[in-house]
Amino acid sequence: MSRPRELAIAFQTDKRPDEYRELARVVEDYGFDVLSMYSDLTFQPPIVPLTIAALATSRMRLGPASLNPYTLHPIEIAGQIATLDMASNGRAYLGISRGAWLDAVGVAQDRPVSRVVDALRAVKHLLAGETAAFEGETFSMRPDVRLRYGRERDEVPMMLGAWGPRLIAAAAPYVDEIKLGGSANPAMAQVARERLGGADCGIVFGAVTVVDEDGGQARAAVKREMALYLPVVAPLDPTVAVEPELLERIERLVREDGVEAAGRQISDDLVQKFALAGTPAEITEQCLALFHAGATRVEFGTPHGVETAAGLRLLGREVVSLVRS
Numbered sequence: 001m002s003r004p005r006e007l008a009i010a011f012q013t014d015k016r017p018d019e020y021r022e023l024a025r026v027v028e029d030y031g032f033d034v035l036s037m038y039s040d041l042t043f044q045p046p047i048v049p050l051t052i053a054a055l056a057t058s059r060m061r062l063g064p065a066s067l068n069p070y071t072l073h074p075i076e077i078a079g080q081i082a083t084l085d086m087a088s089n090g091r092a093y094l095g096i097s098r099g100a101w102l103d104a105v106g107v108a109q110d111r112p113v114s115r116v117v118d119a120l121r122a123v124k125h126l127l128a129g130e131t132a133a134f135e136g137e138t139f140s141m142r143p144d145v146r147l148r149y150g151r152e153r154d155e156v157p158m159m160l161g162a163w164g165p166r167l168i169a170a171a172a173p174y175v176d177e178i179k180l181g182g183s184a185n186p187a188m189a190q191v192a193r194e195r196l197g198g199a200d201c202g203i204v205f206g207a208v209t210v211v212d213e214d215g216g217q218a219r220a221a222v223k224r225e226m227a228l229y230l231p232v233v234a235p236l237d238p239t240v241a242v243e244p245e246l247l248e249r250i251e252r253l254v255r256e257d258g259v260e261a262a263g264r265q266i267s268d269d270l271v272q273k274f275a276l277a278g279t280p281a282e283i284t285e286q287c288l289a290l291f292h293a294g295a296t297r298v299e300f301g302t303p304h305g306v307e308t309a310a311g312l313r314l315l316g317r318e319v320v321s322l323v324r325s
Helices: 016-027 048-054 074-087 112-127 165-174 185-197 214-224 231-238 244-256 260-262 268-274 278-293 308-324
Strands: 004-012 034-037 061-064 092-096 158-161 178-179 202-211 276-278 297-305
Touching: 004 016, 004 158, 004 202, 004 308, 016 034, 016 048, 016 308, 034 048, 034 297, 048 061, 048 074, 061 074, 074 092, 074 112, 092 112, 092 244, 112 158, 112 165, 158 165, 165 178, 165 185, 178 185, 185 278, 202 214, 202 308, 214 260, 214 268, 214 276, 214 297, 231 244, 231 268, 244 260, 276 278, 276 297, 278 297, 278 308, 297 308
Parallel strands: 004 034, 004 297, 034 061, 061 092, 092 158, 158 178, 178 202, 202 276, 202 297
Antiparallel strands: none
């Protein structure tokens, strides 16, 4: 199935309610197709910011990127996405992943493949209004368990956030997209397609983004952001060889000296693979390379620019136009 090429903006959930309203309007006015909100541990749950954004917009798709079935039971996930779908008049999408950093709050992530697949199946079961019992490997629900309110749709698009081949292959029949978070590497599109095993799913690339008229300044800023996640993401990419010693050094510097020192260890070549950074023309070139390789959506992640408002302005006024020209 042919899919449109979409451009998305993703925000961290650390803002005042009125800020989400204004940001959502700005993003939609710039012509972006999708607005995502992160669901990172210790930040605001994304359902409230997304609902505010839904009520302030009329065209964009919106969704969390992403919820996890360890801190939220599937009945809560289904309820949140059904509510967002009503608030947006059928524009919601649901992102699900196994989650990250949950060991910091004492949450064990046992049987992640079964848990995520069960969550996807259970949410579909609830949204469809099924009356039979649900039996999964890690979740079950009695026949009388259902959402006791109207729903905008009986099904919403679902996105899996994952890199691992086992999880991607197992979840592929239940999702519409997979997202490679923290990647801007076109070579991963073919790897993802192979891991999907023929399933007709879109492929989303999302990464920390910094755009500026000064490309060098943008790359310097993005390296500080990358230092926090590169040691986690780089080993997941089989097409890029990064010395373990470098990743260990970056982790140590983050702990001891801060992200500025750690970021200086990251080369421009690694920036090209794991972030979106540079001038509007350079980021446009990165996006087009990803689309050419098979991506169906590119998501620009926080902080967007050396200064957020200026970054959003450059992405919306220049990058969107250049990618679509």
